[in-house]
Amino acid sequence: MTARDQPLLLGVRHHGPGSARAVRAVLERYEPPAVLIEGPPEADALVALAADEAMRPPVALLAHVPADPGRAAFWPLAEFSPEWVAIRWALAHDVPVRFIDLPAAHSLAMGEGEGDGGEEAEGGGSRGAVSAGRGEADARTAGSGRAAGADDRTPGTGRTAGPDQPADADAAPTPAPDRAAEARIDPVAVLAEAAGYDDPERWWEDVIEHRAHGHRPGNGGESGLTGEDPLAPFEALAEAMTALREAYGVGGHDRDLVREAHMRLRLRDARREFGEGVAVVCGAWHVPALARRTTVTADRQLLKGLPKVKPEVTWVPWTHRRLSRRSGYGAGISSPGWYGHLFSAPDRPIERWMTKIAGLLREEDYAVSSAHVIEAVRLADALAVMRGRPLAGLAEAGDAVRAVLGEGSDAPSALIHDRLVVGDVLGEVPESAPAVPLQRDIARSQRSLRLKPEAAERELDLDLRKETDAGRSRLLHRLRLLGVPWGEPARTRASTGTFRESWRLRWEPELSVRAAEAGIWGTTVEAAATAKARSDAVGTSTLADVTALAERCLLAALPDALPVVMRVLTDRAALDADVGHLAQALPALVRSVRYGDVRGTDAAALGEVATGLAERVFVGLPPACTGLDADGAADMRNHLDATHHAVGLLDEVPADRPGGLRERWAGVLRKLAEREPVPGLLRGRAVRLLLDDGRLAPEDAERLMGLALSAGTPPAEAAGWIEGFAGGDAGGLLLVHDERLLALVDGWLADVPADAFTDVLPLLRRTFAEYDAGVRRTLGELVRRGPAGATGTAAARSDQEAAIPGFGPGLDRDRAAAVLPTLRILLGLPEGMDSTQDTNRTGVAG
Structure with missing residues (x-):
């Protein structure tokens, strides 16, 4: 151990495997008496849990306000995070660990509206889960979309340190000092630009992470610098950051002044308690501020009067997938699986990476041999040399995989990215961790x-x-x-x-x-869900919301919540006279009645409400369907379909009145089908629903279509009728199998006047665009051929081979004979029957 009379200021970019190795090398060399880490001081009491065998990264510190749980922040840590490595080293060597960043009590209180920008957190769902230091450039915020303390100030890139150690003191270029100090800057981008790089991430990996004096990352060495001081790379990076701070001040990140004042105070306390030589692991951007001499009074003045809340802190599991996201609670690492591999690989990281990829592709039935792996490794190394990179990185490995293992195809790349580059690792925390x-x-x-x-x-x-x-x-x-x-x-x-x-x-x-x-x-899932359902029922404003809530209560088996929901439902149903609202609410109620019996819940009361609601829809629907414009008719068509489906389910429950709900609903549809003031879209839909239910003969449907497509009907109204009748996939099949209906549509379309055709065409195109490609192709063939019997060919055939209505010009004996053996088994016909008898029976069945 080498004694020091100054703190070890280890500036890092967070979640970098090389930075983590470098931090461990310094700690091993200097054995500091205490380790200080950028993080919320409220988590000091939880540090010991990091040594628990049940604690498996990635994990995160979660701070939230019990009185307002949506106000929360995460500090994610992966196995390859420098902070995690420092914590584990300290616990293994019985060295005290302290967090020194601004307390979550202040940062959570400051997060709402007092930051210098930032965005609401994703995923929280309530009033926007805000993060510690919301709006800061510090990436530990939920709002900024990056991980704990990624002080790279990179709003757009979000990626973190690459695979190996920082370089020597000559590696970092000095930036030009003539920029405006007020601008929000990305310090890594400034350094990269000064070095002639257009990609900040590539510069960081090449100069800081990959540069290892001919030493491959992951070869088992701690620092990668044989015989050199492992602290030298951190000193070089601190020198570069000092130049940036002199040129840009806080770089537009004003809240850093407050955070850094608190860090300096905590550092002073640690030096008094543990002596000199304590180690500080923090974002490299903060190193110059921690090294700067200030007075205690000045630092305390910056912290005076900060807002404060009372948070609770615990450990929670994290995921590689969430680490890879740059918004919401994500840490902003583009390749956590790759970084984890680099950190854990004892040697030959590219070779081992290609072997992992080969194993994955073989599991997915790709033909990948050992020769593929060897050639992919060679190509990745060659690409790194051609591109002037000290070592092959993920980009070179990806290009090599695409060229060799994928044989030029991009197909395996998505699989590799999802399963390996990002990964589906989920951390674990011990049961002893605090939790609500x-x-x-x-x-x-x-x-x-x-x-x-x-x-x-x-x-x-x-x-x-x-x-x-x-x-x-x-x-x-x-x-x-x-x-x-x-x-x-x-x-x-x-x-x-x-x-x-x-x-x-x-x-x-x-x-x-x-x-x-x-x-x-509540304290249990059932009690909490019951209480929330009751509250939601009282607070709902529409009938549809209440019925949907009733359905969810039945699905969740919350019998104690149903009385409140039912009381609100009855009140809303009695007061709501809007047929659209009633029709919108009916399906959820009917599903609740039907599925209640399956789940063993009592849905009798819901059945009574649903029946009464359906009858009110029956009475109010015909007058509500008159005088509608195009948009109103489209909305009412959806209500018509929903009611039809609901009645079909509800009628399985016995109704008290004679005739049944289905019969009364069929009467409503007949009124709509023959009522001229009703828009054509709804009349056509009513005819279609009756036809599908077998309550309207095909001849009657043909008659109603003929009336709707007569010369006296405006073309737009007739097109709407067709859309209502033939809309959807089943509508196309109906026209395919009933050429009489298709002939009516074809004849009407041929007679549409030229001046009205341009108005009709978009409506018809919308209708026919819903059909599958095969249905559209078949309809085209039928229209091109013309109606059955029109050419005279079918008329010349015998009665046996004459056109069968709805099935084309006649029977194709060869095609029919191919299915006869199977059909004979299905129908139970005797073996001795000849093919003519079989064919005749088949024709009769058709």
Whole structure:
């Protein structure tokens, strides 16, 4: 150990594997009596948890205000973060650790509206989870979109230190001092520009991180500088930052003056307590300010009168994916998986990286051999030499993978980026870490239901007839109601049926803030969800919102919340006379009635309300459909479809009145179909719904279409009728299989006057654009050929081969014969029947 009479000021860019190695090398060489780290002092009591075996990075310090949990900030730390390396070294050597940044009590209080810019945090969802020092250039903020203390001042780049150690003292160029001191600057960009680089990140990696005197990163050495003082690179970087601070002052980041004043005071306290030689790990931008001599009085004056709140601090899991994001709570590292590899690789990082890629591609059935790996490594090294880089980086490795392993294709690149360059690593924190009661109940529920949170998105199929799956469904629905969307409902084949559900799960770090915020509603998930549902019911303003809430209460199995929701629902339904609102609210109510029985909940009261609501829609819909403009008709068409679907489900529940809901609904549709003041879009839709339900004969549908497409109907009105009748994929198939209807449309379109054609065409194009490409192609062939029998060819055939209405000009015997063996098995026909009999039966069946 070498004694020092000055603090060890270790200026870094955060989340850099090379910077982390360099910090560890200095600590090993000088063995400081204490380690000071840029971070909230409230976390001092939590440092010891970093040595717990259950603590696995990436993790983050979370500070939030219990009275206002949406006011929160994160300080993320990865395995390759210099701060994390310093903490682990100090704990392993029984050296005290202190955080010295501005307390979260002040930074959280200052975050709302008192910063010098910045943006609201993503992901919080409430009143904008603001970060410590919101608006600062310091990247530990949620609002700035970068990670803890990334004092590179790089709003646009966001990436952090690359793969190896800082360079010697001659590496950093001196910037031109003639810039305006008031401008907000990126110091790394200024240094890079002075060195002739157009990319600040490439300069940092080449000059600071990659430069290792011919030593490859990750070769097992600590400093990469044999026989040299590991502190020299930090001194060189401090000299460059000093020149920048002399030229630019605080570079437009005024709040740094307050933060640095607090850091100096904490540093003075540490020097009095532990003596000289304490180590300080902080952003390189702050080093000149910490080295500058000031008075205690001046520093305390800067801190006087700061606003203050009372925060709570804990450790929470973090993810590589969240580290890679440059907005919201992200740390702004573009390649955390790559950095983690560089930090953990004992030697030959490029070779090991290519081997990882080869293994991943083989798992995905790509043909990758050892020769591919060897050639990719050679190409990456050659590219680094050609580009004048000291070592191959991620860009060279990516180009080599694309050329060799991907054989010129970009297809593997997205997979490699998602799985390796970024990665799906999710950190873990010990159970002894402080947490609000609701968070602990969530963790208990996750363990009991064997539903482990994961950073990677995965699909979960549930069978609600099984107790464990039903419990998982309740938990996910309750968390969504609390604003903690760990899972989102998904639509898959496995989710069809009332007893099945499918979810897409992904645990994001900011969900910890959401859970803390939801803690105001209760100490358990069920109690909190019940309290929030009651509050939401009272605060809703529309009938549709109340019905949607009732559905969510049933899905989440919250029987104690339903009485309040039902009382509000009944009041809203009685007072709301808008048919559109009633029709919009009906589907959610009907789903609640239907799925309530599957989940074992009592939905009888909801069934009564839904039936009454449906009957009010039946009465009010016909007059509400008259006198509508195009936009109003389009909205009413959606209500018509929703009501039709809802009635189909609701009629499965016995109705008290004779005839049933479906029969009464069919009567409403008949009124709409034949009522001239109703817009053509709605009349056509009513005919289509009746036809699909079998309550209207094809001949009657043809008659109504003929009337709608008659010469006396305005072309735009007729086009709207067609859109309502034939809209959607099924509408195209209807025209394919019923050439009589297609002939009516074709004949009407041919007779549209030229002056009206330009008005009609966009409406028809919108209708036919919804069809699949195959349906449109078939319709084109049918129109080109003309109606069945029109050419006289079909008329010349025998009655047996005559055109079958709706199925083209006649029977194709060869195509029919190909399916006869399978069809005979399905119909249970005897083996001895000849092909003519089979064909005739097939034709009759058609």
